[in-house]
Amino acid sequence: MLNPILRKRLGQGAEILATLAVIFFVLFPLVWITLASLKNQVDVYSTRLFFQPTLDNFRIIFSDPILLGSKVWVSALVSFTTVAVTIPLAAAAAYVISRHQFRGRDTLFVAILVTQFVPAVVVAIPFFTLFRNIGLIDTPWALVIVYLSFTLPYAIWMLRGFFDALPVEVEEAAYIDGCNELQILRYVTVPLVMPGILVSAVFAFISAWNEFFFALILTRSNSLTLPVGIMTITGVRGPMWEQLAAGGMIVMIPILVMSLFIRRYFVQGITVGAFK
Template sequence: MNGLKFIRGNLFLIGIYIFVLATLIFTLFPVIWLGLLSLKTQLQAFTYPPLFIFRPTFKHYYEVIIQSNFFRYFSNSMIVSLGSVALSLIIGVPAAYAFKKCEFRFKNHIISWTLATRMLPAMVYVIPYFVSFQYLRLIDTRMGLIIAYLTFNLPIVVWTMNGFFAQFPTSIEEAAKIDGASTWQSFLYVVLPLSTTGLIATALIIFMWCWNEFIFALVLTRREALTATIAIINFMAYEGIEWGKVAAGAMIVLIPVIFFSIMVRKYMAKAMFSGAIKG
């Protein structure tokens, strides 16, 4: 009697384990397979049955890093992402704080407008940006991309930081004020240092968004300001895709995002709720 119950209980658990295992394989196998592909020669890539154990070659990584312009595209991605993160924090963080402190008409309308624009597909902005950037000579410049990314980063900064500031105890700010701190001083020396976690999480999340961005980078750059993700697509454009090279490029682009995402895992759910979706 007891034994039967024991087996039934365990069957349920085993079922869950199998389900979790299947989930893990479904999620991880594609990425692992891409990683293996980056270490295979073109011949090995097409062998049947597919190879799991083989002598890896780092030829593709060498080709991508040394022989192609990939390093430049990688640093373009870095500069554009860091630049846009810095600008959006400088503009967005004081604004997020002011939204908490300031009372004025249409305040809630402006906040909803911020979120509503974030929800639109990126494609909505691409054509007008392309046309006006051509006029302003911002096409194929890193500055152009940095500005374009502000459209999506500013709402994220305002929303997530607004959430962090809302939890901030007013008593501390009042204490600072009594001690004679100006609004600017209390913000700079009291509020900001105590919100470091929120700031870092926000910065990393928008960094990843810029790093991953596709359609703006595709349309607004040509050669000089090309980002790493678009460079990978260009590897594929040539006749007879060099799978190993494409995969090696992809692995290089992957590493920073995976690293960052582990760091911000705890804050991701919160940021997602405030509209930080990639799109």
């Protein structure tokens, strides 16, 4: 029999070890990609932790023939445009659903929520044929249009929550002071809900930036986004892992930085379907 104090110590030790294992499980793939991106083409096939780091991979992926810079540009253009269209439309709709009482309001809201769950393949089939016919295939605009199909419903859902959380007394006070509804919206409500708008914008940006399915179908060569673009980093024997890892860093770092800003809202955002 172990004595109780020793047993408690062992228990605590086991708990700490298990927690360290969790940290390893969560972080290790990120660490390993980061290390691979700094390795040369020999070291990348070894699991040694000590090697001569190099930034060559980043130089290579931004020069001919991979030219990742153009993919970064397309991804940024598509993601920013998607956010710029999504947020004003979603905020306006979410405000009305939160603050107005009218017939069919709840039905409308549920209908918007349900559109969130329409699978992307169903959206892709008609748009693929349509874009082929009107020559929009392989353009950033085609991607922006289809990305709105998932960013807008989610953003309305999320922003409604933020509007609902604002006490209406502030708006009423402004009303009594003689402001009309549009003035109240512009000078009172929107500034107060700004944190929610920024959080929703970050979620929309991340989902557009990481999107793969539509980008794979609707682009060919001119408007490849980053997630599809890094697939081209292959040699005769399969992926060039060290360069692919460097490309992966370019995809990943902006998103990891952004997730820090939305940390507190992360669970809430996923629950309303922010990422597919």
